[in-house]
Amino acid sequence: MGFVLVLVSMVLVWGYGGVEGKECTNEPTQSHTFRYNLLASKNQTWKEEVMSHSHNYHLTPREEEEGGQDDDDWRMLYEKMKMKKAPEGLLKQVSLHDVRLHGGSIHGQAQNTNLKYLLMLDVDRLLWSFRKNAGVPTPGTPYGGWEDPTIEVRGHFVGNYLSASALMWASTHNEELKNKMSELVANLSICQQKIRTGYLSAFPSEFFDRFEAIQHVWAPYYTIHKIMAGLLDQHSIAENPQALKMLTWMVDYFYKRVLNVIRKYSIDWHYQSLNEETGGMNDVLYRLYSITGDPKHLVLAHLFDKPCFLGLLAVKARS
Template sequence: REAFDWLMLYRKLRGGAAAVDGPADPFLSEASLHDVRLQPGTVYWQAQQTNLEYLLLLDADRLVWSFRTQAGLTATGTPYGGWEGPNVELRGHFVGHYLSATAKMWASTHNDTLRAKMSSVVDVLNDCQQKMGTGYLSAFPSEFFDRAEALTTVWAPYYTIHKIMQGLLDQYTVAGNSKALEMVVGMANYFSDRVKNVIQKYSIERHWASLNEETGGMNDVLYQLYTITDDLKHLTLAHLFDKPCFLGLLAVQADSISGFHSNTHIPVVVGAQMRYEVTGDALYKQIATSFMDMINSSHSYATGGTSAGEVWADPKRLAATLSTENAESCTTYNMLKGFPQLIQMDKGNSICGLL
């Protein structure tokens, strides 16, 4: 993973020792996107140009409209619609995707116009965070988390926060924007205090129950952040997003994942893989390996995709689940994130036969 490579390089340059020793030198190491260029005229280059044109087409003021409004700043233009609509509870998550996409596209092309545009979005988001003054940053109010913590209906606020945090972290690790790192640290500290308050006021069980919703890869991004900050607060918070009711099943290698919402839980496993890479905790290597074995042996279709309607079905009756709702693209994307990490964890041995 690009981000992880850069984080490890950063640690080596700093000469700092991890608070918890990680595994030995990785078997695989990616080349930096800054050092790779696609051959003009190839189908891959054409696809990259299409993505670049799309990212350049997006309007910065429209992207940050709901963030400005939430922070009490003047918003110009009109907001985007769809899931970014100002009345949609997932608003803001696309901006996180945009920050990740532009950071990696800029590293691959060094397009000056794109760099200026993505930097301007980070600047506006920083203004919003500074205006609110708590470290919180989102396009929706913090009251959404009050509802999550009270176990009342709300549409996946941590899912969106993960996208924003990962986007900002990519802007730092891939595009070198130091302001973005300060912002994601502020967000992590804010949510560390929130989670601590829930546990102290209610119980750890209340916190676990609040995670019975899509939380994205909160554990993943926090483990990445910890490798930069060496702040045990960030490591602890990452642990608190390692969903035990799911990872516990994988730890004892119980193929009991039928009925679980796939796109909620695949990112949790990707985070468990990062926990192993960062801390060297062998249990989390076993968890990730068991998960991939289960998916590939009994929960995958011939295409390699998994789940029906984003839910894992009875592995003995997969044929009965075939419809137009199989192997959703979000689920496929998150599975693809897990494969490279697993190969590295396995030192390129047995798991390679799965590809």
């Protein structure tokens, strides 16, 4: 546990003190530095377009008269937005289990179309690459597109299906959908148990060897995040306790992998590897920590916070 505490300290120090001069990118997509340059633009038309999407901020009469804000004033935007508090006692989150759409409404019709699509998908075809990777029999044929067995991000659609079916079941309590998504989770568990390490994916762990070596690979953590988020939704929304056990076993595996990279190379090396897209790994881990209270889940969530992006925001600096 001592190493975990030291690691937390390193994460915090890096996040605020080690970000200057670090290029922050998502390869092969657009640089965050370029996005910052757009934000810093003095083009008034562009600024007004951006601000039109913010419900918490508007130009003051003086700012409008002067043609917008100076560069030094943009850092005040965050402070102004923080000062705007939502009215208390007016909004309350309602569980999807307690809400039903009228079947004759346009929204109810759209929901039914979505339900039919989720019911149409075949469990064996969704499982095909997971079973192949785990070395278990693969009945049926795999889906194409993003789930084609030659595509490096195969498996992420299955994670999306886990989330979508959980949300749809909560909204409809359709029994056929309940059985289908429960069958999918149960068979994913068989794949995970066959591999025996906690790893669960439609592609081999070698993809993460390439990720950790900062070699070209197509966003393996992006796909893993989708699977993790799907399992978390199956637990928290679809009320499947098996999904939580599978998820925590997955997290144990990746916790060990990330710490091994830090021990073998450095925390700097790990953060450089995050320039390949990692999806919402931090988000799903923070959500998991809110359920388990396991400090390992919190540490791993911090380790997927991108210092070269969040650190600059925290100290109000520019790249």
